Amino acid sequence: MFKWLEKNLPKIVIAPSIGLISWFVYGFILWTFYISFTNSKILPRYELWGVGQYVKLWGSRKWLIAVDNLLIFTVLFLVICIVIGVLLAILLDQKIRAEGFIRTIYLYPMALSFIVTGTAWKWILNPTLGIQKLFIDLGFENFTFDWLVNREMAIYTIVIAGVWQSSGFIMALFLAGLRSIDDEIIKAAKIDGANLFVVYGKIIIPMMRPVFFTSFVILVHISIKSYDLIVALTQGGPGISTTMPALFMTQAAFHKSQVGLSAASAMMMFMAVAAVIIPYLYSELRRENVS
Amino acid sequence: MVALQVKDLSKSFGNTRVLKKINLTIDEGSFIVLLGPSGCGKSTLLNIIAGLETIDEGNVFIDDYNVSKVEPKDRNIAMVFQSYALYPSMTVKENIIFGLKQARVSKKKIEEQLEKVASFLKVDELLNRKPSQLSGGQRQRTAMGRALVREPRIFLFDEPLSNLDAKLRVEMRHEIKKLYTSLKTTMVYVTHDQVEAMSLASKIAVMNEGIIQQLDAPQKIYDKPNSLFVADFIGSPSMNFIKGTITRDSNSIIFIPNGENEINFDLTHYEFIDKIEDNQRIVLGLRPEYVSNLEDNNKNMKKLSLKPVIIETTGFDKNVTFDFAGSEIIGRFTPNSGVELNKNHNVYLNLSQISLFNEKTEMRM
């Protein structure tokens, strides 16, 4: 009896982990998946109803705005974070004095919660007392900056705050990548007569492909899950002009008593994430197996 | 014609002096190997010649021009690195012609050069592959192609064979040798492997702790090493060192090994023996091939009866280690010598092949 225990001890030890994750991750997702096919309103009902919730979802104006906002935000967020991240990483790679200090400044936003970030930027972008007043005081008398309460522009305020929070991390990823490049390649390029721009453009950046890939996955993932930042910055407003899928899901379940609809929206979010993560994990695992 | 000259070159990294007033003259068409252990400064010297490191003091001249402040790309040099340093995202072809493109050479000339080099190094089949798809030897040949295509005045090699396995190393060493004999371009080669140095060089610069201990043809360095360091570094198994004192008699000069007062060597025949004073402490060096089980008809043989403590078979001969004079000496015996552990055996030392070193300065006398 003891022999069996000893032999299987490792498996017994990780059984709780596997059990918990099976239930609370996979089990729960399946439950949500199931509910998305029911007509649950305030409480879950378990009779299958077909794809009615999904039809309702994609017919909902609010959901379509949410998806549209998500696309706009994701593209801008992705591109700007990577551009800033690469730029700052290259600059910091040039043997700067006080590099550690500057890095701390670029990275500390990541330590803050999205609520803190949202609260701070909400104040900064305050239509009367924030940026607008600052520029007016600086002499630009007719300057207006009311993006926060402007239906068309509010989504871009979220981009500004999101980029502020996350681009430092992308910079850290690229800086680590740059630092891992073999010194001798740079020496060879110098002998070959390549100037700084050519070295970065034609040699170093192409070598950073894995980091681009990782950054892409991480940023898209953050973007799809955006909830806290929106709640703190705009509450989805003005009106519903900055609503996003995560907001839609919560409001449907807890404010509109539409549990089935909420489940459907949650599954859409899940599928979006899976579409990005699964290929990523697959290629990473293949790389690990090959090497 | 002098291709490369280094004058009074010094370099420090922080508080460490890595190169101490180095002087080096290299004739055109010669193959110089900078040989030494890690940290001796050989790579730093090579990087300074290439222009990849700054100079603290001194100057570098290529073809009589002071290139000390000139960029690497304008020095007419090419370099092959230990890790090949191929550009991973480019094909073999793009790697090779990269330097030419940076120099804005005409497309036609580029194609010409590429064809010449690719067929010479036999990489013409590989032109469209990426470095990750090449074997170690193919990568090294691509790296050489990149250097060759520039038609430089001087080739620089920074331990190019260290990353290869033993068999490949020998193969590539021969390729480099063939390259040299067909091109006869000046080459400066850095390595810590004395076998490589001996086989490739027309002259070896043995370096230690930032200075060049000896600059000579390989055979000369082998036969007449300048210092204990050089004598010990070159040759495998390494030279035997016996410490002792010289006693001058009325008509003979005798060497008495430490701790062996019964035994003495008659060194009257030694070429520079007059330079040695009475009671001077010296180190006597003798290569293992001159410690043998065979008696020679040489009048300077010394016969000893010694006990072997280790016997190693190489196939060609036997390396036998003996206790002597408080330490050990190694001899090369014929395979059928009948030598056995812990049984005294006759050992013949050929004293006409000795090197004497001042014990304190470690320099040759």
Next chain:
Amino acid sequence: MSASNSLNYKKLEDKSRIKNLFLRYFLYIILGLFAFYFIFPLYVMLVTSFKTMEEIRQGNLLTLPSQLNIDSWLVAWGGRGYGAGDTYLRPFFWNSTKMVVPATIFSTFIGAMTGYVLTKWRFKGDNWVFLFLLFGCFIPYQAILLPMARTLGVLGISNSIFGLIVVHSIYGIPFTTLFFRNYYVSIPNELIKAARIDGAGFFKIFFKILLPISAPIIVVTVIWQFTQIWNDFLFGATFSFGEAAPIQVALNNMVLSSTSVKEYNVDMASAIIAGFPTLIVYVLAGKYFIRGLTSGAVKG
């Protein structure tokens, strides 16, 4: 070739020196601009929190307060003292603390053991198990909010700190497992084999051999979990309300509550209080954290 060539060499040398100097200045300017962009909000938060509302209305984002008025800080932390309807951060700060510590310890320990088993006690399919667990890092939590809310209700621990501890502990497991697994993978197996030959068993090897050399990854994991849990809003807002809420939920409530007058200085003080613990952890230990995160912990 003659002296004219050496002249060419000299001209090249001067031109490149000037170009380098120019680029250097340009570089520092750009770095400076971005430093300003990143520091700006922190500066604004601090400065605003020390102003009076009058000063806020008169001045702008950049103006300094005439004196360091700490009233808004006191209100943010301890309230105005008029009983019902007065929200302030102190109790919620402690809620978060009571939540973070157990959840971090629990998930870190489980992650360490799981990472240990998956790397040093290999079995058929262990890579699949890892992948199975890893997936939990990436799921959008919206997909589990509904069932979790129900489960907490059924278990009677909804709207409690204990409930939040449970939630954070469970969903921390995939991350902590990832960190420890990637770290232990690069520890040579010979270490374990030698220990087994010496007769050490499963737990002994873990506590006597692996744990002592796990300091770097424990730091990374603890900092990560602490930051994630302290900064959480979604779980806090969904599974608790009122008294059991964690600090980020309280912060949001305070900022959004429409009392008669918006007190921006109190908002800012509250934000700083809520962000302070994670900020301090980052400033002190961030170097180790980033190093661990970008080197191996998240690569796979």
